[in-house]
Amino acid sequence: MIEKLYDRILHRNPGEREFHQAVWEVLESLGPVFARRPELLDESLVERLCEPERQIIFRVPWSDDSGRTHVNRGFRVEFNSALGPYKGGLRFHPSVNLGIIKFLGFEQTFKNALTGMPIGGGKGGSDFDPKGRSDAEIMRFCQSFMTELYRHLGEYTDIPAGDIGVGSREIGYLFGQYRRITNRWEAGVLTGKGVLWGGSQARAEATGYGLVVFTAEMLKTRGEDLDGKRVVVSGSGNVAIYAMEKARQLGATPIACSDSSGYVVEEKGIDLDLLKQVKLTERARLSEYAERSGARFVSGGRVWEVPCEVALPCATQNELDEDDAVRLVRNGVQAVGEGANMPTTPSGIKVLRDADVLFGPGKAANAGGVATSALEMQQNASRDSWSFEHTEARLTEIMQHIHGLCHTTAERYGRPGDYVAGANIAGFELVEEAMVAQGLI
């Protein structure tokens, strides 16, 4: 039955490889749910869940500093609003296409449900490549992008945030254009804003910090903690940097991280102040960090070659494959927490699970970012602004709640320790209950 359903989804969404992968991972986990409640299949509930409520594709023309015109493609997939307005980030990266945005929006629906907050799932972005572009070019692109997108947004409708290639600079330009076009100071329409103008403390840190809290909770179930453990992280962007920062606060040593050109290793620990300066402020390459810090730079290598107890993939989808997983297991990894969305391939997950490595899937482990975005919306709605400490304490509570929910759900369905099943089933149960209650829409 599940296979037939999956075949129909393949047929309706040809060529969308990442979307197929994300859907199959969820469907595969739901077998025990359908066995107990076969009526869910009769009601086409799953088919409705796999079909976005709305998909928007638009042209984004912009001109570069020399006056040359470029045309990119913009996307916003409003996936599911059963639990609240669509919520999910915008990704600017040349690899972006509809299938990637759909996989991200699908995952986001379950992730947002797991936070326990009233937010539905959506995702958007563009195949625009921000690398090497001046601030003025980025601004013109963001203004053009928002000039079309604004009509689909609103604090009760759809609230984007950042993702790969979209940080506080881009959110600033997008918010400025939204405000200019609509003549409304509607803070709740975008999250990840600057703290001066409606942003939340701890939003920048939230995904990485939350990931490490989730990973620490997994370790705790085996009487372990992060103290003294070596941590290897992929990526060196927003999620990766703050994951390393929180890991260090909890006594671990982040010894390696990467970007798309290679990785750095530093046994004494990555110098996070320097890394922030190079990657977040100067937007330079990781080799530049290695030159200044004296760390070893491995051009084009796989960061998973570096032995560690904890591995945190924080770059992009399908970046940790079967061979990487075998290598990690051989080198004694104890826990893998996904900071990125779907960074581990299905065969990579199997290797880790078969070796009894603790594995935290992205839709649970990286939910701290969107949860803190929802806290930003709460602050905007009440015209309030909370301290860093208060916001971080809420984030920690939410991550512990998500961990507990995934853990107990997996046990309830006879899959103890299987956080993939726990996250997929718990997220599905929440969205499904709201969809059934709201009738056939």
Ligand code: NDP
């Ligand atoms: P950033 O743009 O800040 O950083 C991305 C990092 O990943 C960079 O180091 C980048 O290297 C690397 N990277 C991106 N694409 C590739 C690729 N195709 N191959 C190799 N390396 C790559 O993004 P974020 O840190 O915000 O996002 C990272 C991941 O976390 C994404 O999967 C995102 O969906 C997920 N996520 C982010 C959240 C957030 O709050 N920002 C929330 C939840 C999940 P380079 O600079 O060389 O391209």
